[in-house]
Amino acid sequence: MNPYEVARELSDRLTSIFLRDAEGHRPGHGAQPRFAKDPHGKDLILFYEYFHGDNGAGLGASHQTGWTGLGAVTTTPFHTLAADEWHRGGRESLRPKSHGDREEPLS
Known part of the structure; x- marks a missing residue:
């Protein structure tokens, strides 16, 4: 597996x-x-x-999100970008677009 596939597998398991x-x-x-x-x-x-x-049953404190909150954010790249898009553009591929074709800076 390449790094993208490993990251997607970990994200899928978490979510x-x-x-x-x-x-x-x-x-x-x-x-x-x-x-x-x-x-x-x-x-x-x-x-x-x-x-x-x-x-997979939840244990421990449920009032603290901690690392499990990553389940909410790790799905976005893998369900909006194909592997080749990610490899070509990396983090910049996730840059939000608005105002037509003008790109906003990623903060």
Whole structure:
């Protein structure tokens, strides 16, 4: 695997903790049915301190996002750019565009 493919694989594994399966369960919620069935809790995503290595259930503090917040930001490059675009432009490929074709500086 090249570095792009490795990074995408790590991103996919991290974000899979927060995605629903066919029954509506998210691995990060463990075996708690409330988060899968309750209409008020099913869209609640908690960013735990750490996760169970076998089943992905969230453990530890859920009031601190810490490193798990990376799941929210690592998906953007891999779902908006193809590998060849990333290799050609690198970080500059993520530069937001506005005002027609004029590019805004990346801060």
